[in-house]
Amino acid sequence: MKIILEAENVTKKYRIGKVDVPALRGVSFKVREGEFISVMGPSGCGKSTLLHILGGLTHPSTGRVVIDGEEISSAKDAHRTSIRRRKIGFVFQRYNLLPTLSAQGNLEIARHIYGDGKRDSGRIAEILALLGLDNKIRHKPSELSGGEQQRVAIARAIVNQPAILLADEPTGNLDSENSDLVLKMLQDLNRQLNQTIIMITHNPEAAAVANHLIEMRDGRIVPHEHDVSWSPTEDKLCI
Amino acid sequence: MRSLATTLAIAMEVTLILMVIGLTQGMIRETTSRMKGIGADIVMQPPNSSVVLAASSAVLPVDKFVNLLQGIEGVSAVSPVLVFWNTEKGSELIFGIDPESFNQISNGFLFLDGKGLEGEFDVLIDDIKASSKKQKVGDPFPFLNRTFRICGIVEHGKGSRVFVPLKTLQSLVGSPGRATLMFLKCPSEEQINPTVARLQQRLPGYQIRPMGEFVSQMSEAFNSDVALRYFLAIVKFIATVVGLFAIFLAMYTAITERTREIGILKSLGASKTYILTVFMEEAFLLCLLGFVFGIALSYFGVWAVGHWSKNLPILLTREWIFKAGLITLASASIGAFYPAVRAANRDPIDALAFE
DSSP, X not given: OOEXXXXXXXXXXXXXXXXXXXXXXXXXXXXXXXXXXXXXXXXXXXXXXXXXXXXXXXXXXXXXXXXXXXXXXXXXXXXXXXHHHHHEEEEOTTOOOOTXXXXXXXHHHHHHHHTOOSOOHHHHHHHHHHTTOTTOTTOOGGGSOHHHHHHHHHHHHHTTOOSEEEEESTTTTSOHHHHHHHHHHHHHHHHHSOOEEEEXXXXXXXXXXXXXXXXXXXXXXXXXXXXOEEETTTTEEEO | OHHHHHHHHHHHHHHHHHHHHHHHHHXXXXXXXXHHHTOOXXXXXXXXXXXXXXXXXXXXXXXXXXXXXXXXXXXXXXXXEEEEEEOTTXXXXXXXXXXXXXXXXXXXXOEEEEOOOOSTTEEEEEHHHHHHHTOOTTOEEEETTEEEEEEEEEOSOBSBSEEEEHXXXXXXXXXXXXXXXXXXXXXXXXXXXXXXXXXXHHSTTSEEEXXXXXXXXXXXXXXXXXXXXXXXXXXXXXXXXXXXXXXXXXXXXXXXXXXXXXXXXXXXXXXXHHHHHHHHHHHHHHHHHHHHHHHHHHHHHHHHHHHHOTTSOOOOOHHHHHHHHHHHHHHHHHHHHHHHHHHHTOOHHHHHHOO
């Protein structure tokens, strides 16, 4: 299967005052197309920093990240933005929907940014229907429940058919019923649409819906016996 | 609320420009149209005198020139006028006229009340002055340390708003037997230009022009007046700065309030240009709304000022509405650019973490 994401010895240091604080200390792994991966670990272990680097929201201090054949880690800002637009979909803990736009408007703006000038209402309606939101397309975020908002956020993240979906604690603000619903939808997207997903979570139950688990501690990946194998030839973790 | 305040500020900018320019243009047009309304065909002034009558001096000997001009072919009537710029309680031109010859030139006043100049200290005022100052026939009219009496109220449009006997004014300003200019009448329109040519030949150096040309030069002189141009430039500058700061503050506040939205757009892959465009478009929309509202406000201002005082004519021209639009657009572009660039350059992670 095609390698969709490759991280190689990624490090990240933040400078706080005169001190360099390491957030990532050399993270390497590969993700194949259609895989659903959970990243777990305690607060401050570097999960969010890793997600931001994978999504091109920030640069690593060293190392490289390749998304669907394009190196994002050393790309200039405009190129990183372009990769993010074409290849990455984000889902956040706080939904991050544009409050003045309806569910449909939030999807349309994603299409607009993607560069599809035509109003692709068919695609939008199809995705909203897939996520059970066909009767909510004209509702604004303030008129939707947390679970519905997160489903709209997922719909927005996949509307441009990204190579990879990055979810940062997608169930962190939801009750258990809505969490289950959102996780089920992520699982369905992965199975039915072969959507590659990397999900950060604190919740072991949420992590369990993924095919594979990456556990992190102190800015490093903790090798896992069951579903993460060490690839000595490539000197990196290969899932 | 912020958008409303910005729209209002831009509307005020447009109104300020249109009202001040409109007032200036209106005054100039009204003055020149009053000059045309006298009915004279030719205006004669001494050498080196200005078409701006307030700046002209009384140096023409009346008797000599009236006799001389009446003897020239094509001149059917001559009326000497002494112009005095009265700065007591405001500023206005007062015409010292010889009623008989002035009537010949102007076909007479249309009296709305009272009668013509008869006594030494009689004064005629036009209806606009009478209504703006709430004056009526018989009321005293203090002027040059004398108390004149309003003897009649006439329809506006005959050169000045105030007319006094020529001899009285000559005596009061210390120019006995002198006039500022002569208004001349020709028997027909065809004879105006040949008569002007004859007069110029007979009186070389004197300013002799057909009324149309005189009025056109007068308008040009007002418009090219340095002080007026500076004044208008300052008004335009202040208006531009007001608009610029209104837009700047609105957009600066907007990007602070919407930092998180900027982060969301960036996470969706919005380029710097896209975000810059979003904020510039918003600024231009506010600018357009403010502009339209400003035009409406200006028309309301014209109506309100006209209702309050007929003495303050305001002229809104398409040219200046267009220019006000350009000034507003310029201030909106400059004012919105820095906040928009700042928004475009925001770090996406910081923006997403913004509370």
